[in-house]
Amino acid sequence: MQPIESFEVPAPPKVNYINAQYGLKSWLLTKDHKRIALLYLGSITFFFFIGGIYAMMIRLELLTPQGDLVQSATYNKVFTQHGIIMIFFFLIPSIPATLGNFLIPMMIGAKDLAFPRINLLSWYIYLAGGVITIYALLAGGVDTGWTFYTPFSTTFSNSYVVATGLGIFITGFSSILTGLNFIVTIHTMRAPGMTWFRMPLFLWSHYATSLIMILGTPVIAITVLLLAFERLSGVGIFNPALGGDPVLFQHLFWFYSHPAVYIMVLPSMGVVSELVANFSRKNIFGYSFVAFSSLAIAVFGFLVWGHHLFVASQSVYAGMIFSFLSFAVAIPSAIKVFNWTATLYKSSISYDTPMLYALGFIGLFTIGGMTGLFLASLAVDVHLSDTYFVVAHFHYIMVGGALMGYLGGLHYWWPKISGRMYPEGWGRFSALVIFVGFNLTFLPQFIAGYLGMPRRYHAYPPEFQVFNVLSTAGASILGLGMLIPSIYFVWSMRYGKHAEPNPWHLPGLEWRTQSPPPTENFEVTPIVTWEAYEFAPPEETEVVGKFGPELERI
Amino acid sequence: MIESHATTQDIHGHPALQHHFENMEQQREAGTIGMWVFLVTEIMFFGGMFLAYALYRNFFPAAFASASNHLDITLGAVNTGVLIVSSFTMALAVYFTQVGNRRPQILCLVLTLILGLTFLGIKAVEYHEKYTDRLIPGHLIPGASFGPEAHALHLLPGATLPQVEMFYWIYFAMTGMHALHMIIGAGLLTFLIVYSIKGRFDPEYHSPVEIIGLYWHFVDIVWIFLFPLLYLLGRHFEHG
Amino acid sequence: MSEHIVPVKIYFAIFLALLAGTALTVIAAFVDFPWRLNTIVALTIASIKATLVVLYFMHVRYSPRLVWVIVASALFWMGILFAFTFSDYFTRNWFSSGY
Numbered sequence: 001m002q003p004i005e006s007f008e009v010p011a012p013p014k015v016n017y018i019n020a021q022y023g024l025k026s027w028l029l030t031k032d033h034k035r036i037a038l039l040y041l042g043s044i045t046f047f048f049f050i051g052g053i054y055a056m057m058i059r060l061e062l063l064t065p066q067g068d069l070v071q072s073a074t075y076n077k078v079f080t081q082h083g084i085i086m087i088f089f090f091l092i093p094s095i096p097a098t099l100g101n102f103l104i105p106m107m108i109g110a111k112d113l114a115f116p117r118i119n120l121l122s123w124y125i126y127l128a129g130g131v132i133t134i135y136a137l138l139a140g141g142v143d144t145g146w147t148f149y150t151p152f153s154t155t156f157s158n159s160y161v162v163a164t165g166l167g168i169f170i171t172g173f174s175s176i177l178t179g180l181n182f183i184v185t186i187h188t189m190r191a192p193g194m195t196w197f198r199m200p201l202f203l204w205s206h207y208a209t210s211l212i213m214i215l216g217t218p219v220i221a222i223t224v225l226l227l228a229f230e231r232l233s234g235v236g237i238f239n240p241a242l243g244g245d246p247v248l249f250q251h252l253f254w255f256y257s258h259p260a261v262y263i264m265v266l267p268s269m270g271v272v273s274e275l276v277a278n279f280s281r282k283n284i285f286g287y288s289f290v291a292f293s294s295l296a297i298a299v300f301g302f303l304v305w306g307h308h309l310f311v312a313s314q315s316v317y318a319g320m321i322f323s324f325l326s327f328a329v330a331i332p333s334a335i336k337v338f339n340w341t342a343t344l345y346k347s348s349i350s351y352d353t354p355m356l357y358a359l360g361f362i363g364l365f366t367i368g369g370m371t372g373l374f375l376a377s378l379a380v381d382v383h384l385s386d387t388y389f390v391v392a393h394f395h396y397i398m399v400g401g402a403l404m405g406y407l408g409g410l411h412y413w414w415p416k417i418s419g420r421m422y423p424e425g426w427g428r429f430s431a432l433v434i435f436v437g438f439n440l441t442f443l444p445q446f447i448a449g450y451l452g453m454p455r456r457y458h459a460y461p462p463e464f465q466v467f468n469v470l471s472t473a474g475a476s477i478l479g480l481g482m483l484i485p486s487i488y489f490v491w492s493m494r495y496g497k498h499a500e501p502n503p504w505h506l507p508g509l510e511w512r513t514q515s516p517p518p519t520e521n522f523e524v525t526p527i528v529t530w531e532a533y534e535f536a537p538p539e540e541t542e543v544v545g546k547f548g549p550e551l552e553r554i
Numbered sequence: 555m556i557e558s559h560a561t562t563q564d565i566h567g568h569p570a571l572q573h574h575f576e577n578m579e580q581q582r583e584a585g586t587i588g589m590w591v592f593l594v595t596e597i598m599f600f601g602g603m604f605l606a607y608a609l610y611r612n613f614f615p616a617a618f619a620s621a622s623n624h625l626d627i628t629l630g631a632v633n634t635g636v637l638i639v640s641s642f643t644m645a646l647a648v649y650f651t652q653v654g655n656r657r658p659q660i661l662c663l664v665l666t667l668i669l670g671l672t673f674l675g676i677k678a679v680e681y682h683e684k685y686t687d688r689l690i691p692g693h694l695i696p697g698a699s700f701g702p703e704a705h706a707l708h709l710l711p712g713a714t715l716p717q718v719e720m721f722y723w724i725y726f727a728m729t730g731m732h733a734l735h736m737i738i739g740a741g742l743l744t745f746l747i748v749y750s751i752k753g754r755f756d757p758e759y760h761s762p763v764e765i766i767g768l769y770w771h772f773v774d775i776v777w778i779f780l781f782p783l784l785y786l787l788g789r790h791f792e793h794g
Numbered sequence: 795m796s797e798h799i800v801p802v803k804i805y806f807a808i809f810l811a812l813l814a815g816t817a818l819t820v821i822a823a824f825v826d827f828p829w830r831l832n833t834i835v836a837l838t839i840a841s842i843k844a845t846l847v848v849l850y851f852m853h854v855r856y857s858p859r860l861v862w863v864i865v866a867s868a869l870f871w872m873g874i875l876f877a878f879t880f881s882d883y884f885t886r887n888w889f890s891s892g893y
Contacts, residue, residue, distance in 0.1 A: 112574035114584040180591045187860065188584045189575075214591055215871045218599035226606070226727065233692030235700075235723045237606060243716045248609060251879045252602055302874055306882065318882040525576075590861055594868040601872040605879060612883075627820070634816050642809040645800075645851045652799045764853075771851045775844045781816075782836040786823035790832050 016419065016516040031116035032519055037102035038417075039123050040093060045486070047089035047130065052479065054082035059441075059472040067459035075458035076143035077159065083146030088168050089130055091402055092260060095267035096178055096213075097126070099409050100206050102417060104182060106510040106517065107200050109191025109526045114184040122177040129171030136163035145456065147257070150238035150249045154230045162231055165224040172217045172224075175263075179213030182206055191509075193528035200508060200532050201277075201290055205270025208294035212259045212266070212301060220256035223249065250312055254305035262301040265397055266294060268361065268405025269336055275358035275408050276340045278506050280347035283533040286339040293332035300329040307376055311385045319378055326376035333369055337362060352504075353427030357408025360435050364400025368393055371446065386456075388467075389449030392442045400438055407434070407485065414489065415503045419516040420496030426488050433481035440474025507534050570759045582761045589765040593772050596735075600776055603728050607783060610720055616710040617717030619788025624689075624707055625725075626680060630785040633676050634777065640669035641774045648767045651750075651760040659763075660750045666770065667743040670736055677733050684722070691723040710791060725784055732780060735773045742766045798856035808850045815843045 017034045027035055057078045061069040070078065101119065105112050113119050136142060142164040144153040153161050186207050190199070226237065227249065236242030238249040277284040284290060306314055306322030340362055349355065371393040375381050384390060414422050448467035453460055460468070502511040507530065513522050568578050575581040611618045647662035684690055688701045700719050707718060746766055749755065755763060819839045827835060849855040854865060 110574065114574075115588060116574065176592075176595050180588060180595075183591055184584050184588045187587055188580055214594055215598055215867075218595040219602050219875065222599050222602035226602075229694075229727065233694040233723075235692035235694075235719060237610070237720060237723060243614070243720055245609070247882070248606065248879075251882065252605070255602075255875055255879075302871065303878065306878065309882075315882045315885040315888070317885040317888060318878070321878075321881060586857075587860065587864070590864045594864060594871075597868040597872055598875075601875055604872075605875055608876065609879070609883060631816065631820055635813065638809065638812045638816065641812075641847060641851055642805060645805045646802065649799065649802060649805065652797065768852055771847050775847050778843050778847070779837075779840050782819050782823070782840055786819065786836060787833070789823040790826040 014514070015518060016514055017519045018419070018516055020519045029120070031112070031120060033101050033105055033113050033116060033119055034417075034517065034519075036116075036119050036123055037098050037100075040097040040101065040126070043123070043127060043130065044090050044093055044098065047085055050134075051082055051085035051090055052482075054078050054085065055475065056479065058082060059475040061458050062460075062468045063472050065460050065462045065465050065468075070458065072458055073143060076145070076456070077141035079456055080142050080145050081137055084133065084142070084164065084168070086398075087146060087260070087264075088171055089126075089133070091264040091398060092175055093126060093178070094264075094402070094406050095271065095409065096182070096206060096209055096263075097122075097174075099202075099271065099406075099413060100178075100182065100209075100267060103413065103510055104185060104203060104206060105189070106513070106521050107203055107508065108186065108189060108194050109509055109522065109528060110185065110189040111520050111522075111525075113181045114189055115181050118177050119181055122174040122181070125177070126171055126174035129167045129169070129174065131167075132170065133164055133167030136160040136167060139163070147253065148224075148227060148249075150227065150230075150244075150246045151236070151240065154227060154236070154238055155241075162228045165228045169221055169224045169228075172221045175213045176217050179210035179217075182210040183214065186210075191526050191528055194509075197288065197291070198528060198530070198532055201273035201284060201287070201294075202270040204291040205266045205273070205294045208298040209263050209266045209270075211295075211298045212263050215302065216256040216259040216263075219252060220260075223252040223256070226252075247309065247312055247314065250309050251305070254308045255302075258305040258308065259298075259301040261394070261397065262297055264402045265365070265405075266297060268402040268409075269294070269333075271405040271409035271412075272340065272358045272361045273336070274508075275354045275412060276343050276362075277533040277535075278412075278504065278508070279352060279355035279358065280344050280349045281535045282343055282347035283531075283535055284339065285342035285345075286335075287532065289335055290339050293335045296332035297329065300325065300332065304329050307381070310378055310381045316378075323376055323378045327373060330369055330373060330376075333365075337366055337369075351428070352411075353422075353424060353431055354408045354412035356428060356431040356435075357404045357411065360431065361401055361404040361408065364396055364404065364438070368396030368401055371396065384449060386454055387449035388445040388453045388455055391455050392445035392449060395442045395445075400442070404434075407431070410489075411485075412504075413510075414492070415499030416510060416515050416517065418493055418496070419499055419514075420492045421499050421503065422485075422492045422496060423488055426484060430481050430484035430488075433484070434478060437474050437477030437479070437481050441471050441478055442474070444468075444470040444474075568759050570754075578758060585761045585765055586768075589768045593768065596772060600728075600731070603724070603731065604779070604783075607724050607728065610724065611787070614713070614717040614720065617713035618721050619791050620707055620710045620713045621718045621721035621725075622784060622786070622788040623791070625785050626683065627785055627789070629676050629680055630781055633673050634781045636669050636673045636676070637774045637777050640666045640673070641771055643669065644767050644770045647746075648760075648764055651755050651763045652757060654757045656750065656753070659755075660747060663743060663747045663750060663763075667740060667747065670740050670743065670770075674733060674736055674740070677729065684726075689722050691719045691726065694726075710788075728780055728784070732773065732776055735776070739766075739770050739773055742769065798853070800850065800853065800856065804850060808846050811846055812843050815839050 017032055027039065030036060030039075057070070058075075061067070061075060061078070067075065101113070137160075139160055142157075142159045142161055144157050144159065144161060148161070148165070186199075186203060230236060230238055236244035238244045238246050240246060273284055273290055304322055304326045306318055307326045310319050310323075340358075371389070375384055375390060375393060411422060411427055414420070444467035448464050448471075449455075451464070453464045453467070499515045501513060501515050503515070504511070509526060509528070510517075512526065570581075571578055572581060575584065643662045643665040647659050647666060650656075650659035650662060685695065685698060687703075687706070688698060690698060691700050693699045700722070702715075702718075704715060709715075709718070743766065746763055749762070819836055822835050822839070823832070826832075848865060854861055
């Protein structure tokens with residue numbers, strides 16, 4: 001691909017969604033999905049840094065085998081809050097609320113989502129839940145683990161369980177409203193000619209994610225509510241001393257929280273589909289397989305939650321069913337990985353920053369997914385449960401998978417969102433630093449866990465120290481690696497090269513309008529007559545990145 | 555907002571057409587599908603509580619039957635009737651809006667609201683009875699912890715007081731959540747009545763009436779299940 | 795999706811059916827059926843009432859297929875929640891030999 005610097009610098013864009021109106025009120029009361037996406041971007045970045053600070057405290061404590069940095073009660077709060085912030089306030093909203101909000105109307109050729117005011121409301125609800133949770137953290141924190149297992153959380157914990165639960169309950173509605181908006185938009189607002197199978201795969205994965213948000217989040221809502229009321233009233237539907245059943249809490253909790261991990265990773269897979277097809281200039285291999293695999297993950301993801309209860313006195317027979325289904329749920333994810341690989345084969349790959357993140361995703365998600373299979377085996381899970389093996393497994397998916405996809409998507413669409421280019425050299429450098437730092441952090445944790453190091457402990461036997469030192473070293477590198485993009489993205493908003501409408505020269509609908517787009521997205525409602533990734537075969541182009549001649553006139 | 559492009563304006567459209575929709579039909583379809591998707595979340599929300607009910611009823615059948623028999627079946631049945639009538643008047647309100655008869659439309663909406671408030675009033679009476687009988691579980695109400703007269707409950711063999719408390723926990727959680735949804739519904743109906751009086755709805759644009767109707771019918775359906783499950787489950791054990 | 799207007803007499807018929815169902819379920823509650831039939835009878839009557847409300851009062855009978863799919867999915871998902879949780883609780887004592 002030709003370097004960006006050789007293109008002519010276009011004149012700065014005319015009226016676009018950023019400069020259409022000035023003033024704080026025009027942002028805080030906006031109905032424009034693009035502005036709402038930016039509002040979300042700022043908030044979730046803020047929460048990401050808070051979760052990152054907790055992560056830093058964990059890794060610092062674990063440098064030495066003794067529990068010497070903080071007391072164990074404090075450490076309980078640190079890892080609990082790391083989990084709560086990262087999951088509920090960063091990962092779950094991340095891609096849908098930022099990239100999804102920004103791009104879904106553009107990719108289907110609409111002017112906005114179906115319910116713009118509900119979109120804005122969802123951001124305020126997210127903030128309200130966030131403020132309440134931060135209050136709980138500052139007032140003294142919560143120490144139950146992000147999983148809130150009973151009866152500790154209902155009866156014995158002396159921390160701010162109810163306040164935190166309330167914060168999570170409220171934020172859940174933000175998720176529900178976002179998912180509702182996406183589903184209705186995709187069903188009813190596609191431009192003429194935009195059939196379901198002409199939609200970019202980014203939309204399929206967001207549709208599947210929205211299904212999970214709608215069907216799963218209400219269950220965690222009622223669970224957290226029941227938990228709070230039990231704590232306040234002293235009755236025990238989850239308390240064995242009073243005739244209740246703590247495993248019922250776990251069933252209700254994980255009914256949402258397992259599909260929640262697919263909320264976190266599916267959008268990222270959608271981004272990767274976009275990056276892989278576009279940066280290898282080739283139509284995605286097996287489009288309909290990838291599309292249906294998103295739906296399959298959404299459905300199957302609801303059938304496996306019992307694998308979190310294998311060692312919780314769940315019936316062995318139910319365990320067998322859940323174990324089998326947990327193996328089955330890996331299949332649609334594997335289909336995606338195979339199709340991405342087949343897309344890359346004999347294609348014209350350009351190793352720009354977004355592509356580096358996509359490639360990182362494919363490798364790291366595969367490792368994370370395969371280690372999940374170990375955990376899905378009933379007998380092996382008895383050994384690995386509650387060890388660092390589990391911690392490493394889910395961080396490979398959440399960070400190595402979901403976060404990489406998020407960063408890749410952010411870089412890819414940054415010219416469209418901000419009208420500026422980020423510095424490509426720094427982009428590639430930080431992607432590599434993040435990759436190295438990430439693996440150094442979490443690979444040793446697989447080994448430590450397999451050898452028996454338990455999770456959620458701040459003191460451990462000295463033979464595990466070498467793994468923890470490696471892990472903390474890796475975490476420092478990872479942290480530095482992630483600081484770099486936060487700096488250059490902000491820098492680019494003022495000093496970055498102006499981006500042209502289609503800086504990567506791609507056929508997607510979002511590239512056929514200004515960078516940044518006008519408030520109404522398109523000058524004229526487009527009529528779609530082409531397929532999702534219509535690249536000419538590589539051998540038929542003299543200039544890399546040129547797509548079929550019939551698209552030129554649009 | 556700066557309109558600087560020749561986009562599809564709402565020149566041709568109804569004053570209620572929002573700018574991001576192409577036409578009223580699309581707007582109506584989006585609103586209806588949106589409410590149905592929201593009702594899905596409500597089904598899953600109540601579903602969690604129905605699950606808890608099903609499990610504990612299975613664990614403590616005698617206690618649940620005893621506690622259920624202590625509920626006032628007359629008030630429960632009357633409330634069920636009240637809600638069914640209110641669903642009928644709500645459906646009629648939608649009908650009259652569709653055909654453009656404003657007076658009957660407003661009348662039906664007002665009747666629906668009155669019936670809804672009646673339901674809540676009867677519920678309040680029931681709750682008060684529970685309060686005086688010391689049947690509110692745990693120490694939810696300071697000074698009135700759970701502590702009923704055991705003999706007044708006519709405990710069936712095998713039932714214990716903690717198990718009975720479990721029933722009342724679920725009873726209050728489910729009917730309380732249902733009542734909260736009724737209160738929200740009453741608020742929505744008030745909004746509909748005000749807008750109807752102002753003449754905002756006509757045969758071309760009335761999706762708020764339909765959509766809020768869907769919500770109201772859903773709340774009715776939840777009660778259709780709550781009534782037999784909470785009030786009727788142990789009646790066949792009553793002998794004289 | 796053109797709008798279908800349901801005639802008042804259909805609403806009235808459904809209304810009467812709902813009241814009848816309520817009366818029926820109250821009467822049936824006092825009859826001592828064998829095994830767990832009381833629960834089954836009560837839930838069946840409630841389901842029929844709910845179905846009438848969904849199909850006619852909520853216009854699903856006259857709605858596009860997407861609405862049918864949405865309603866069916868919600869019921870199916872609640873079914874998953876129930877079925878898989880029951881699969882734990884109701885098999886715990888199978889072949890119990892101290893486990």
